[in-house]
Amino acid sequence: xxxxxxxxxADIFDIAGKKAVVVGGAGGFGKxxxxxxxxxxxxxxxxxxxxxxxxxxxxxxxxxxxxGVKVTYFAGDAGDEETVxxxxxxxxxxxGLGGVDILVNxxxxxxxxxxxxxxxxxxxxxxxxxxTSLMFTCKYFGNWxxxxxxxxxxxxxxxxxxxxKATPNQGYGKIINIGSVRGIRAVANGGNGNVPYNTTxxxxxxxxxxxxxDLRPNVQVNLVGxxxxxxxxxxGLLPPDEKVRNAIAASQPAMRIGYESDIVGTVMYLASPAAxxxxxxxxxxxxxxxxxx
Numbered sequence: 001x002x003x004x005x006x007x008x009x010a011d012i013f014d015i016a017g018k019k020a021v022v023v024g025g026a027g028g029f030g031k032x033x034x035x036x037x038x039x040x041x042x043x044x045x046x047x048x049x050x051x052x053x054x055x056x057x058x059x060x061x062x063x064x065x066x067x068g069v070k071v072t073y074f075a076g077d078a079g080d081e082e083t084v085x086x087x088x089x090x091x092x093x094x095x096g097l098g099g100v101d102i103l104v105n106x107x108x109x110x111x112x113x114x115x116x117x118x119x120x121x122x123x124x125x126x127x128x129x130x131x132t133s134l135m136f137t138c139k140y141f142g143n144w145x146x147x148x149x150x151x152x153x154x155x156x157x158x159x160x161x162x163x164x165k166a167t168p169n170q171g172y173g174k175i176i177n178i179g180s181v182r183g184i185r186a187v188a189n190g191g192n193g194n195v196p197y198n199t200t201x202x203x204x205x206x207x208x209x210x211x212x213x214d215l216r217p218n219v220q221v222n223l224v225g226x227x228x229x230x231x232x233x234x235x236g237l238l239p240p241d242e243k244v245r246n247a248i249a250a251s252q253p254a255m256r257i258g259y260e261s262d263i264v265g266t267v268m269y270l271a272s273p274a275a276x277x278x279x280x281x282x283x284x285x286x287x288x289x290x291x292x293x
Contacts, residue, residue, distance in 0.1 A: 002217040003172055005273045013272045016041030016066070019097040020271070021087075023078050023137055024107030026053040028231050029178055031061070032260045033104055033267050038065035040268070043097050044072075047087060048107070051075040072096060078107055078133035088140045092148075101149060102271050103141045105134045106178040108200070112193035123196050130200035131207065138175055138211045138221070145173030146219050172218040174271050175211065178263075179204045179225040181286050185293075201225075205282060212280035220279040224266050227286035229258035254287030 005012060020037045024030040025046025034044045038061050046061070048054055054073040062071045074090050076083040090096045108130040111122050147155060149171035156168045183201035187194050205223060212221035230238060230245060238257075239245045246256035262285040269275055270283070284290050 001170065003276055005276050007273070012274045013269070015102070015268070015272050018101040018271075019043045019045075019091075019099050020102035020104065021045045021047065021091055021097075021100055021137075021141065022104045022106060023047045023133070024105070024178075025073075026050060026057045028106065028233055029226070029229075029260065029263050030104065030106035031057050032264050033106060034071075035061050035064060036264045036268055037102070037271075038062070038069050038071055041066040041069060042102070043070040045074060045091050045097050045100075046071075047074045047076065047078065049075065049077050070097065078137055079128040081136050084133075084136040084140050087137075088144055091141075092144065099148070100141055100145060101172070102174045102176070103137060103145075104176045104178070104267060104271075105137055107133055108178070110194070110197040113196060114191075114193045115195050118196060126196050126200050130197075131203045134177055134204060134207060138177075138207070138215075142173065142175055142211060142215045142219055142221070143167060146171045146215055149173055166214060166216075170218050173215075173220075174275075175208075175215075175219065175221040176267050176270050177204055177208050177221070177223045179208070179223040179282065181225050181227045181284055181290055183223075183225055184282075185290055208282065209280045216279070220270070220275060222270050222275070222278060222280070223282040224263060224270070225282055225284040225286065225290075226263050227258050227284070227289045229260065229263065231260055249287055249289070251293070252287045252289050253292060256287060258285060258287065 020042050022030045022034045025034045026048040034046050037044045058071050058073050074087045091100050147169045180201040182198050183205045186198050208223040249257045266283055266285045
């Protein structure tokens with residue numbers, strides 16, 4: 001049956017005891033999201049390609065984690081299907097988290113290239129990292145949640161699945177894809193070399209909606225689309241003075257650029273029971289950029 005929250009409203013944002021995987025969790029948005037999960041009592045597995053970065057991020061996340069929270073990692077390329085299968089197997093094992101309730105896809109990168117100089121190899125790499133890797137993780141982790149997080153219901157075995165139809169199980173889970181305002185809004189006045197990035201983030205918009213329809217009714221799939229945000233990667237690229245940085249977005253309703261906490265707060269909401277009726281949606285913590293420009 002479709003899941004409806006019927007508990008105490010004091011607990012509607014409670015996610016303590018859940019198990020979350022954050023792909024791209026060694027830095028940027030992913031690391032901050034993983035920190036927030038751990039602080040709220042969620043066991044966390046972070047993943048990216050570089051093991052050294054993952055180890056360092058785990059130590060940082062553990063430092064602020066709630067008591068008893070497990071923080072671990074899996075090193076590998078989410079753009080490789082066999083690697084994602086191994087990531088899932090490790091995650092749901094006792095060595096990993098013993099299951100998964102929440103998946104956050106925060107992997108991706110942007111290489112600015114004007115249309116006349118688009119490098120095909122870089123283009124294909126962006127497609128793989130920014131789109132295909134999300135398809136793999138949504139496919140394998142999403143269907144694991146659908147077929148395993150059944151809360152006492154008897155599972156329909158895979159041998160009884162019908163080809164050409166969705167799986168009949170109705171397990172519970174949350175998938176949150178990190179997109180961008182660039183998925184629905186191209187850069188004005190020349191585009192600034194964002195054809196590849198706009199294309200990939202636009203695809204993530206529709207991938208999110210399609211997976212929400214496929215994994216219904218109790219695996220919610222949503223997108224968070226940030227605007228320009230002051231992350232560690234932007235230090236040196238954006239002005240060091242906060243007033244000067246915020247002046248970049250002075251024409252927008254919020255009159256400032258984004259900060260990591262803006263993204264984290266939106267993800268925490270979507271991961272909670274408060275968002276059980278929110279699926280196939282895109283939320284833009286953008287200070288009003290999309291709506292007013």
